[in-house]
Amino acid sequence: MEYRLGYKKQVCKKIMTNYNKKLSLERCKKYRKRILEISKNVSALHFGGSFSCTEIMEVIYNYFLKSKIEKDCFILSKGHSSIIQYVILEEKGILKKKQLDMYCKKGGFLGVHPDRGNPGINASTGSLGHGLGMVAGEAIAERSSKNVIYSVLSDGELQEGSTWEAAILIGAMKIKNIVIVIDNNNLQSLEETSKSHPNLYPIKKKFQNFGWSSVDCNGHNSEEIYKKIKYRDKSKPLALIAKTIKGYPVSYMMNEPIWHYRSPDKKDYIKAMKEIEEK
């Protein structure tokens, strides 16, 4: 893959392989604070969905995507949360601070949705329901190498028929080298997912019926996410259903649809920073 900006020359920082609770908590705080910091300058930021999958992304990137090759094995299917991916890529030295400071600005190349060809970005997503099909293709191509393909999906994305086309195919073909985490924050643009589509639940049963291994977990508990992925049934693809809260842990953002897209004012910003620090 050709990168637009000398990604190859940059060296990734060494990452720990064993779970470290303190480090994970610190990193999540750092990521959320950085997102808040960026939000001061732009309006188009998907806070809610990025904060709900912060722990999920932290675990995947810090414990499972170690080498450069592995970092290419990730697709953020819920592309509207790209800001959390950028913040992590910045921490890993793949994106530079000045590049991220240009988020959604003239002359910058990073924006609301991930764009293939940018440093550390494997797939252009944003339109929901595209990720899992590409994950299947990549995993088929990597079957002999045994590289695992990771992806994070939103629960709203489970309403897309294309997601289930790919889910059935992956189960039928017994493609084992796939781990997906569903950010089950139960809140879409319009209303609660469980209210609009109550028969989607329990999600894990659907995946299990299609030949996947599927388990629930607390999506804001890094340790639980780590363990569920690390000690998964490796004879099947894994769909981890992570129960999360949109906007977590900021009190006024949690479960408020308006924070799907909005940026905080100065007062809100200070409050959010405080609440993240105290968490």
Add this chain to the structure above:
Amino acid sequence: MRNQFSERIFFNAKKNKNIYIVAADISPAGSMEIFRKKYPNRFINVGVAEQSMIGVCAGLAMRKKRAFAYTIATFALYRPFEMIRDDICYQNLPVTIVGMGAGTIYSNLGGTHMTQEDISIAKSMPNMSVIAPADPIELNFAVDYCSNISKGPVYLRIGKSGEKNFSNHSREKWKFGKIRKIINGKNICFISYGPIIKKVFECRDLLKKEKIYPSIYNCHTLKPLDKIRLNTIFDEYKKIVILEDHSEINGLAQDVKSYAFESKYKGKILSFSLKDKFYHTFEKQDHMLDLHGISVKKIVNKILM
């Protein structure tokens, strides 16, 4: 043509280990079954699930594989349109979308199985190339190009079965992006593409009786359009007749006419394309084409008028 496609792709797959076929529940024709048996890991049947067919192709291409999405044209291009646009074209991946039985070929299966707008749609997407070979020989060249050379997405529009070879009359080699002269004549020329070229030859036979000897050109690559060759065609002929099994909207005829206007072409252009209309009939292809105003008799009469 589908048999020829299967044979050629099987032939290429022996040498190129990166070739994958991702089919959407299409009945096995010719060597496709052999391909499947010989390379089970490189033949993926996604079932009746065209959206994941394209997603899987994109994922394979992201890992440097050369994937061919293969099914009937309408299902290959229309159903997974957004996947083609976002996953393949926007990401500029070397995936070939093979639309089999395109145009009015499946006319007796009705409007749901026809693709009279496929080239228009495929052409509109940035990065996408469009190739429509006229016969099995040309198909070989096109498949070779897509197997080994293409750098981005290609929509490969092919026929179904029973097509005869016409391009063996040509002295010019097949080359991606180039209009190819098949038969040399004077004053009048035909430009066409796809299996409907058969009708061009029938027209020529009738015109010969009137002592008219048109040239025949085959525009197998619809995008990018060979404007250099069009310039020489504009210089050489007073009358250009375009025949295509595709809608009059954004097909070859419209492209040539708009370029002729830009180039201040002084001659006359007659075009025979499908009308912007659905016909709710299940007749044979010839009847369907006739409803759209395309028959050898109608074309010849218009030329002689």
